Amino acid sequence: MEVAISRARATGAFPASGEPTAPQLVEIYRLMFLSRAVDDREILLKRQQKIFFQISAAGHEALQVGAALALRPGYDWFFPYYRDRALCLALGVSPYDMMLQAVGAADDPASGGRQMPTHWSSRSLHIVSTSSSTATQLLHAVGCAEAGRYFSRHPESAVKDPGDYREFHNVDFRGDEVALACIGEGSTSQGEFWEAMNTASNQKLPVIFCIEDNGYAISVPVEVNTPGGNISRLVANFPNFYFAEIDGNDPVSSLRAFGQAAAHCRAGRGPALVHGHCVRLYSHSLSDDDKNYRSAAEREADALCDPIARMRTRLIADGILTAAELDELERSLDREAAEAAERALQSPPPAVESIVTHVYSEDLDPTLAAFATEQPEFPVEEVGQKAAAHTMADLINHCLRDEMRRDQRIVIYGEDVADASRDEALKEAKGKGGVFKLTAGLQTEFGSERVFNSPLAEANIVGRAVGYALRGMKPVVEIQFFDYIWPAMHQIRNELALLRWRSNGTWSTPAVIRVPIGGYLTGGSIYHSQSGESIFTHTPGLRVVFPSNALDANGLLRTAIRCDDPVLFLEHKRLYRETHGRAAYPGPDFAIPFGKAKIVRPGSQLTLVTYGALVPRALQAAQQAERLHGIDVEILDLRTLNPYDWEAIATSVRKTNRVIVAHEDMLSWGYGAELAARIADELFDDLDAPVRRIGAMDTFVAYQPKLEDAILPQPETILKALVDLKNY
Ligand SMILES: Cc1ncc(C[n+]2csc(CCOP(=O)(O)OP(=O)(O)O)c2C)c(N)n1
Numbered sequence: 001m002e003v004a005i006s007r008a009r010a011t012g013a014f015p016a017s018g019e020p021t022a023p024q025l026v027e028i029y030r031l032m033f034l035s036r037a038v039d040d041r042e043i044l045l046k047r048q049q050k051i052f053f054q055i056s057a058a059g060h061e062a063l064q065v066g067a068a069l070a071l072r073p074g075y076d077w078f079f080p081y082y083r084d085r086a087l088c089l090a091l092g093v094s095p096y097d098m099m100l101q102a103v104g105a106a107d108d109p110a111s112g113g114r115q116m117p118t119h120w121s122s123r124s125l126h127i128v129s130t131s132s133s134t135a136t137q138l139l140h141a142v143g144c145a146e147a148g149r150y151f152s153r154h155p156e157s158a159v160k161d162p163g164d165y166r167e168f169h170n171v172d173f174r175g176d177e178v179a180l181a182c183i184g185e186g187s188t189s190q191g192e193f194w195e196a197m198n199t200a201s202n203q204k205l206p207v208i209f210c211i212e213d214n215g216y217a218i219s220v221p222v223e224v225n226t227p228g229g230n231i232s233r234l235v236a237n238f239p240n241f242y243f244a245e246i247d248g249n250d251p252v253s254s255l256r257a258f259g260q261a262a263a264h265c266r267a268g269r270g271p272a273l274v275h276g277h278c279v280r281l282y283s284h285s286l287s288d289d290d291k292n293y294r295s296a297a298e299r300e301a302d303a304l305c306d307p308i309a310r311m312r313t314r315l316i317a318d319g320i321l322t323a324a325e326l327d328e329l330e331r332s333l334d335r336e337a338a339e340a341a342e343r344a345l346q347s348p349p350p351a352v353e354s355i356v357t358h359v360y361s362e363d364l365d366p367t368l369a370a371f372a373t374e375q376p377e378f379p380v381e382e383v384g385q386k387a388a389a390h391t392m393a394d395l396i397n398h399c400l401r402d403e404m405r406r407d408q409r410i411v412i413y414g415e416d417v418a419d420a421s422r423d424e425a426l427k428e429a430k431g432k433g434g435v436f437k438l439t440a441g442l443q444t445e446f447g448s449e450r451v452f453n454s455p456l457a458e459a460n461i462v463g464r465a466v467g468y469a470l471r472g473m474k475p476v477v478e479i480q481f482f483d484y485i486w487p488a489m490h491q492i493r494n495e496l497a498l499l500r501w502r503s504n505g506t507w508s509t510p511a512v513i514r515v516p517i518g519g520y521l522t523g524g525s526i527y528h529s530q531s532g533e534s535i536f537t538h539t540p541g542l543r544v545v546f547p548s549n550a551l552d553a554n555g556l557l558r559t560a561i562r563c564d565d566p567v568l569f570l571e572h573k574r575l576y577r578e579t580h581g582r583a584a585y586p587g588p589d590f591a592i593p594f595g596k597a598k599i600v601r602p603g604s605q606l607t608l609v610t611y612g613a614l615v616p617r618a619l620q621a622a623q624q625a626e627r628l629h630g631i632d633v634e635i636l637d638l639r640t641l642n643p644y645d646w647e648a649i650a651t652s653v654r655k656t657n658r659v660i661v662a663h664e665d666m667l668s669w670g671y672g673a674e675l676a677a678r679i680a681d682e683l684f685d686d687l688d689a690p691v692r693r694i695g696a697m698d699t700f701v702a703y704q705p706k707l708e709d710a711i712l713p714q715p716e717t718i719l720k721a722l723v724d725l726k727n728y
């Protein structure tokens with residue numbers, strides 16, 4: 001980072017009401033003009049093919065500079081969008097840093113050459129890494145504000161604890177900080193906008209929503225996105241908000257509106273929304289030409305509203321600067337932009353070897369033996385029948401309880417996970433604690449600040465988790481059924497799993513998402529039986545865990561919570577209360593490292609690689625294979641799918657020379673396809689037969705049990721495959 005604090009701060013505090021001083025007005029103009037100068041310089045570089053993308057803030061400068069100067073970089077938190085150059089300049093990002101990103105330099109402090117220009121990030125300024133997704137950042141701002149409030153009420157939870165993710169997450173909170181989240185008017189059509197408004201309003205969170213309304217979303221005019229054409233009218237009934245609708249071409253109006261908004265938020269009265277009408281002076285980006293869809297008259301009218309021209313006229317009219325002085329200032333700012341570009345063009349690109357850094361935590365590797373913290377506290381044979389009878393559901397609940405006692409940064413939320421949202425109900429009712437009762441009793445023990453119900457909105461759940469986690473908390477959230485994870489997919493793939501890599505390690509979000517998954521329910525049907533784990537193992541940055549028994553679920557969930565990566569923790573619904581795989585309580589520190597398969601049945605003639613609900617079915621099939629056909633099968637339970645234990649697979653296949661990969665999910669493009677391909681590639685010389693796969697039919701799961709049985713792999717399916725392959 002070149003410039004930590006913008007020169008703007010040297011001109012004294014900007015007024016929340018009243019008039020800025022003359023030097024402050026000049027400073028506002030300087031920032032606005034510098035933003036335009038950097039945009040124009042980038043456009044030149046793009047035309048010369050020295051940079052590869054350009055999108056500008058032209059027309060938005062007044063609104064953005066006003067917002068930035070009303071807030072405090074490094075104290076408040078910022079979730080900008082891609083058009084926020086003037087905002088970020090005014091917060092303290094230098095033109096040189098911007099140009100480093102435009103050229104894709106290794107030294108680009110926002111992303112190390114990984115992101116397009118104007119995808120901001122600065123930890124010291126509290127600018128959280130921006131994605132290209134249009135509304136995801138709003139939910140991050142909500143989670144961030146929740147985390148700030150939590151830390152200020154529970155400062156003791158900010159203490160660092162070596163030995164888990166907390167060692168690597170500095171917590172920084174002030175008590176009255178606000179989170180600014182910016183978005184274009186077109187993007188308010190996204191559900192995530194409404195989901196963020198919902199929680200900010202309900203929880204009276206200190207979030208300022210800034211709507212930069214330039215009347216267009218690429219080529220789509222505002223009335224197509226916003227019924228009635230005005231977002232302020234649509235949101236006016238949200239409780240607890242401060243609202244302002246302003247002329248976004250006037251920086252002083254903007255400064256005042258954001259000053260009032262910040263005062264409302266800092267006083268704990270609730271969130272704010274500032275709706276600024278501005279103009280988009282250039283096309284959407286350099287890849288767009290607005291002459292294709294806008295009339296000449298409309299473009300000319302917008303040009304007359306150029307906030308920079310208007311501010312210049314005002315400075316002259318008010319006798320603050322002469323035209324000649326302004327010319328001189330503008331020339332120096334153009335030079336500053338040009339020099340920044342020249343220097344950045346000399347800066348080398350990232351090394352190709354650097355590509356794989358920061359996909360996962362470089363600090364804490366969850367495959368390490370360090371996560372094998374302790375043996376279970378019991379020798380299984382010695383405990384009585386009753387003590388050993390804990391189901392997977394019980395031991396997951398125990399793990400959550402033990403970890404919450406140990407780590408005050410853990411919060412749990414999701415749909416129906418609380419015992420009861422209304423306190424008076426809790427006095428007489430037993431409590432819900434999740435539709436599968438996995439979180440039962442946690443709200444009662446830890447209180448409603450740490451265990452609570454979310455709105456019925458999956459992107460809300462995961463998007464807020466991103467915000468919590470980037471502040472150093474550990475959200476352990478629940479998606480009620482895997483079948484309904486899809487509204488959160490955008491947040492999982494483009495945000496949760498990606499934030500660390502795209503910010504070159506500056507930000508990370510080690511949250512846990514627990515998800516009941518799978519079928520074999522007899523009547524679970526299409527929307528309560530889905531699998532689909534390979535879709536998530538195909539997402540770099542995300543750990544995927546899939547235990548098959550109570551003890552593994554307990555130990556792996558502990559590692560998931562203590563580790564420094566985001567984890568998708570898949571819990572098979574059919575296994576929650578099965579007799580198979582019950583265990584005694586293993587104590588509060590029992591953990592299992594990721595990437596370590598378990599040989600659940602040793603054998604010599606054929607390897608069966610599997611996980612989840614196919615483990616008990618495979619065991620059944622293997623027993624029959626031995627009894628009826630004399631085939632000695634080795635079964636590997638992978639336990640974690642990313643990372644997975646290649647060594648264990650290879651060792652077993654080298655011994656047996658025959659292998660089947662079996663899973664419950666559909667056969668085609670499933671998890672087994674990748675393993676089969678790798679085995680065929682790397683272990684070709686060890687194979688005496690082709691690699692076989694077992695999976696569900698390539699359909700969804702039907703309601704009628706006869707059809708469900710036919711669709712999902714059964715022990716008989718596995719047995720047949722074992723016999724076939726042995727006889728190959
Ligand atoms: C989720 C998502 N969908 C689509 C896009 C492609 N896209 C980028 S910008 C944009 C228009 C955004 O318009 P608006 O919110 O009004 O912001 P503006 O660009 O006008 O400032 C679209 C459709 C995207 N980046 N993200």
Ligand SMILES: [Mg+2]
Pocket residue numbers: 184185186212213214215216217218
């Ligand atoms: Mg727009």
